[in-house]
Amino acid sequence: AQSVSQHNHHVILSEAASLELGCNYSYGGTVNLFWYVQYPGQHLQLLLKYFSGDPLVKGIKGFEAEFIKSKFSFNLRKPSVQWSDTAEYFCAVIGAAGNKLTFGGGTRVLVKP
Amino acid sequence: GAGVSQSPSNKVTEKGKDVELRCDPISGHTALYWYRQSLGQGLEFLIYFQGNSAPDKSGLPSDRFSAERTGGSVSTLTIQRTQQEDSAVYLCASSRNSGAANHEQFFGPGTRLTVL
Numbered sequence: 001a002q003s004v005s006q007h008n009h010h011v012i013l014s015e016a017a018s019l020e021l022g023c024n025y026s027y028g029g030t031v032n033l034f035w036y037v038q039y040p041g042q043h044l045q046l047l048l049k050y051f052s053g054d055p056l057v058k059g060i061k062g063f064e065a066e067f068i069k070s071k072f073s074f075n076l077r078k079p080s081v082q083w084s085d086t087a088e089y090f091c092a093v094i095g096a097a098g099n100k101l102t103f104g105g106g107t108r109v110l111v112k113p
Numbered sequence: 114g115a116g117v118s119q120s121p122s123n124k125v126t127e128k129g130k131d132v133e134l135r136c137d138p139i140s141g142h143t144a145l146y147w148y149r150q151s152l153g154q155g156l157e158f159l160i161y162f163q164g165n166s167a168p169d170k171s172g173l174p175s176d177r178f179s180a181e182r183t184g185g186s187v188s189t190l191t192i193q194r195t196q197q198e199d200s201a202v203y204l205c206a207s208s209r210n211s212g213a214a215n216h217e218q219f220f221g222p223g224t225r226l227t228v229l
Contacts, residue, residue, distance in 0.1 A: 092156075
């Protein structure tokens with residue numbers, strides 16, 4: 001069975017700080033990887049996704065993630081956060097032949113102005 | 114265009130009552146998914162539909178949970194004899210196709226269910 005682990009449950013940082021959220025997955029095959037974000041009071045939105053090709057993927061709002069196959073990791077980064085990045089971030093994986101997303105436990109990020 | 118919509122946005126019910134949650138997917142999306150978001154359990158898959166068929170019901174937690182989809186569009190998730198542990202946010206998502214893992218799933222705003 002596939003599983004996803006997010007290392008940090010809560011992150012607090014100041015504006016302009018850099019952000020890195022860890023994500024590791026367990027799955028015995030080819031996977032597609034996603035980061036979703038849930039802003040306060042809003043629904044889940046896709047930040048970025050990796051299917052194949054360049055392991056460094058860029059998403060919306062200046063976010064990027066790097067797929068490291070040997071480490072089963074898909075860490076999310078942003079060089080300089082803004083107050084508006086306050087949200088909960090979810091890493092998710094789906095098997096290449098699958099249909100259902102398996103989510104990590106989420107990381108709540110609070111950016112102090 | 115319109116996104117995934119869900120109704121009601123909030124539902125408070127008494128233990129033992131039945132509830133129905135509705136999902137309207139994005140027009141033209143053939144695949145529809147139900148997930149549950151609860152404290153301590155995170156986001157969990159419940160069931161997915163391809164058209165009106167449900168090839169994967171593996172996430173339904175008990176036989177009190179059922180879902181149907183009609184006309185390849187609207188879906189209803191029914192919980193019978195609700196229990197307090199059913200309290201959660203129930204999320205619906207749709208995608209252009211299923212079995213195609215590279216199709217983004219678009220999520221609705223969810224229905225917050227509280228069982229007293």
